[in-house]
Amino acid sequence: MGNRGSKQGDYQVLVKTADRNGAGTDANIYIALINTNGKRSKDYKLDIRFHDDFEQGNQDMYPISLKDFGVIDKIELWRDRRIGIGNNNWCVEWIIVRDNVRDEVYEFPINRWITAGLKRRWSRYDSKLPQNDSEHAQRKKELEEKRQVYEFEQKIDGIPVQAVVLPKDEAFTPDYMKFIITTKLKMKMHTELIMMSTKKFKTLEDMEDVYRYSFHRPEGVDGWDNDLKFGNLVMNGCNPNVIQLCTEIPNNFGVTAQMVESFLEGKTLDECLQNKRIFIVNHKVLEGVQNVTVPIGLFYANVNNDLIPIAIQLYQEKGPENPVFLPSDPKYTWVLAKMWFNLGDASYHEACTHLAFTHFILESISVAVNRHLSPSHPLYRLVAPHLHFVMAINHRGLGKLLDKGGAFDVLFSMGLKGTFALIANAFKTWSFTNNGILPANLKHRRLDDPKVLTKYYYREDGLKVWDAIRNYVDTIVKEYYTTDDDIGYDFELQGFRATLVRSIENGGCGFQDVPGVEDGVTTTDQIVDIFTMIIFTASGGHASTNFGQYDQYGFPPNYPALLRGKPPNSKEKEYTEQDVMAALPTKDTMLSSMTLSKLLSTKNTDSLGEYETQFLYDQTSVNALRT
DSSP states (O other), X not given: OOEEOOSOOSEEXXXXXXXXXXXXXXXXXXXXXEETTOOBOOOEEEOOTTSOXXXXXXXXXXXXXXXXXXXXXXXXXXXXXXXXXXXXXXXXXEEEEEETTTTEEEEEEEEEXXXXXXXXXXXXGGOOOGGGOSXXXXXXXXXXXXXXXXXXXXXXXXXXXXXXXXXXXXXXXHHHHHHHHHXXXXXXXXHHHHHHHSOOXXXXXXXXXXXXXXXXXXXXXXXXXXXXXXXXXXXXXXXXXXXXXXXXXXXXXXXXXXXXXXXXXXXXXXXXXXXXXXXXXXXXXXXXXXXXXXXXXXEEEOTTSOEEEEEEESSSSOBTTBOEEOTTSOHHHHHHHHHHHHHHHHHHIIIIIIIIIIIIHHHHHHHHHHHHSOTTSHHHHHHGGGGTTHHHIIIIXXXXXXXXXXXXXXXXXXXXXXXHHXXXXXXXXXXXXXXXXXXXXXXXXXXXXXXXXXXXXXXXXXXXXXXXXXXXXXXXXXXXXXXXXXXXXXXXXXXXHHHHHSOGGGTSOOOXXXXXXXXXXXXXXXXXXXXXXXXXXXXXXXHHHHTTHHHHHTSTTTSOSOOOSOOOOOSSSOOOHXXXXXXXXXXXXXXXXXXXXXXXXXXXXXOTTOOSSOOOOSHHHHHHHHO
């Protein structure tokens, strides 16, 4: 990174060129300072002799001699058009003006491309509600231009809307692209070595021989067939938000009290239901999806508060060819029942919990943010760091996985057709509040009581993260919205929320239950809930469903995305380890699945609160982040 400058003046202008492809420029850059009385300085050309200014990712310092000018309130910035000489485009991340007379620092986060010949003004911190921004014409024009770039498209019927094309501002940085490419190449080379140096799988033990080079031994290997581990996976694995408190047994579930009471430590099923010790996972949403089970699982929280499975039915309609499997069944019968249950759970996890309700929902929101909230809006600045690379991942990364013949087509039993069918089924009932707002989601699943299912660590840890984010958002929102009129007159915020709830057919996102009323957003609590949901989904929510994937999927018996053959449909047959092996994927498919889950689980972005690009500079926001 460059950090250049010359002798000190009354003011110093420090310029950070963004670290994006093509961000640097050879054009001439000019600046004028404007004080709190509205007085404008003369024009200053920012140039250091014999130095290549404004290179991508660099910082450059420029002295300005300006006597008795006072406190800086705004800057005016522009560049010329240099035909045929180098690169004209310029993207500036921020400008800082140091007042050496008053020992003050004035921050101007720009985060924009500078258009040739167009003079633009920005206030200190560049964070104002639209009704309070004196540069309203500039602001309106900028949003109109962004709406030409950020447009909605529903690429597949039934799934959330995405951006029509990937805007250049959303593309991966060169360093990030390099990391992805080198990591994939390294894993590909290692899987080829493993493929050549290991034998064909004949036993479950043989499958453990592949963990070397880039692939550590996943947590899912040890004790994968243990009921305690199976129950913990349901509570605290990659798909922790489908389990519910069970208050009554569904009519289509063939389980009876007589079947399960031997697993209830001397209690009756009715007692356990009344005492909130019985839990259920019902994947009815998988109906109509090809090549997967549509399972129901019943679980019991034992005296040690561990969750254990007590009954599994692999399809929705009870009947003689759809028996209820129990822990007392022969070993491999029960093992196969759990594996086929997990096939349904893994299918829902990857298609819905991870892909649709994290990546796709965030892309819908990101397009809406860019269409309706000016980069000068405090809520844009609040949420922008958390939407970093969302579109790039979906278009450049997941896009290839979702191609015909891509990973979702060949590494998942449901295939590409089943993936989109499942997303369409689930999105019909997805709720911004009941699915996206963690406290409401826990209440919806009757798991909001901390005394119920006390080892549900996703709830305990998730709520701590949720509360920390909400306190941060609340502080910033209440700094800018001090009256009801501040909310009502914020037409950018109202337009954003209106787009979230508007139907897809009418150009919106089609979200249900977004906080607010028919007329829009009316309270600060509603604003806080909306933006806490966005930030939590992009951070803690995504982390919970993403970064543990290799440890779960990396050993297919533990959490299979693909199984071969037919699920067990009889309790009379004597199943063996060879029946388990026959259901599992081949070695080359397993290695491809390991590579995918390892790549998806790899973290290469900053942690929550540590931003690749800073957007908020005002003291309230900075202090809120620190606390």
